[in-house]
Amino acid sequence: MAVMLAPTRRSLLRHALPGGALLVGLPPASAQPAPLQFGVMPNVSTRILLGQYQPFRGFLEQELGRAVEVVTAPGLQAFHERSVAGAYGLVVTAANLGRVAQLDAGLRPIAIYEPRIPGLIVTLRSRPLASAAELRGLTVAMTNPQSLVALKFIHWLRAQGMEIGRDASATHARNEDSLAQLLNTPETRAAVMSRGEFNAIRADIRENLVIWQEFTRVPGFLVLLGPRLDQAESARVTAAIGRLPESEAGRAFFAATGFNAIRPVTPADLAELDDVVDETRAFLRAP
Structure with missing residues (x-):
């Protein structure tokens, strides 16, 4: 079932006007x-x-x-x-x-x-990265694996000589706050996200994070x-x-x-x- 985000003006005015009067600026309902x-x-x-x-x-x-x-x-x-x-x-x-x-x-x-949308590699402020090579053998967190930022990160990592699934693993979170929380696990050193996702993280969580690198703009x-x-x-x-x-x-x-x-x-x-x-x-x- 589709999720409708807003009532139409017709439905609003049918409730507001007696008998479903004509909409201002729109043709009669029958037409x-x-x-x-x-x-x-x-x-x-x-x-x-x-x-x-x-x-x-x-x-x-x-x-x-x-x-x-x-x-x-x-x-x-x-x-x-x-x-x-x-x-x-x-x-x-x-x-x-x-x-x-x-x-x-x-x-x-x-x-x-x-x-264009910035793609970011984010770490805990207390555990920054010195180089991409430090991701080898560890896990990278992301939200939607099919997002353009996530796919471009896979290409970026390949250019660093590493492959997801071979040299590093990926784990996925339900939302931005969960994505940031994954960085508290020992095996997850970095999270990949858009600038919009980073900004959507709760302020009390975001203050413990640092943007290590903006690796792309998609x-x-x-x-x-x-x-x-x-x-x-x-x-x-x-x-x-x-x-x-x-x-x-x-x-x-x-x-x-x-x-x-x-x-x-x-x-x-x-x-x-x-x-x-x-x-x-x-x-x-x-x-």
């Missing part, structure tokens, strides 16, 4: 198209997503003249499965997952978030059109998203999320993801 399903990757809690995407949702409703429902799924794999099945008309997801959705299911990338989230969105509506949604950054709603969205731009995606952006496509597919197939 209203089905709500646009706006699927957002569950990278943070549903409550946080609701607050972050409220300005974005409201802007799209105003621009498109139709209801928009922001929805997500219980986990990343379920979200990806629903995305490629065409459950969403508009999708925001991790860049590597978006590239796979494009190649495997025909979703159409139209935009990308900025800035592309931001991709915005894609679902395979079932028709040509006319696709053009309208694309144009609306292009106008979002200069709007008051766009500024509110950026303030809530830490992003600072949404720009058209380029072939070079997509090509940068191709070295992790096969690994992403393998993680998505894993039980």
Whole structure:
């Protein structure tokens, strides 16, 4: 079952106005198209997503003249499965997952978030690393193994002459706070996370951590059109998203999320993801 993040304006006004009066700025309910399903990757809690995407949702409703429902799924794999099945008309997801959705299911990338996402190697302040070689024989903690930051770390470690599964192990945590707590175990010397994950760690836990290295900056989230969105509506949604950054709603969205731009995606952006496509597919197939 999809997780709906916000009531539509239609449902709100039906409760607020006698007899379900007409919505301001929208066609009569009898002529209203089905709500646009706006699927957002569950990278943070549903409550946080609701607050972050409220300005974005409201802007799209105003621009498109139709209801928009922001929805997500219980986990990343379920979200990806629903995305490629065409459950969403508009999708925001991790860049590597978006590239796979494009190649495997025909979703159409139209935009990308900025800035790029820093990938961090974090240690306890009391147990810093002197070099990557100290990870040999130990465990590295991460949250989502199929995340772009995690996959790029595997490539980075390979460049240091080590392989996960051969020279070091990986362990996975349910959330950011649990990820940091794993560093208290003797066998876990480092945790791999995005800057957003690091910032989401509780302050009393984070004060005991130190960023040993920023090892990469990966592309931001991709915005894609679902395979079932028709040509006319696709053009309208694309144009609306292009106008979002200069709007008051766009500024509110950026303030809530830490992003600072949404720009058209380029072939070079997509090509940068191709070295992790096969690994992403393998993680998505894993039980």
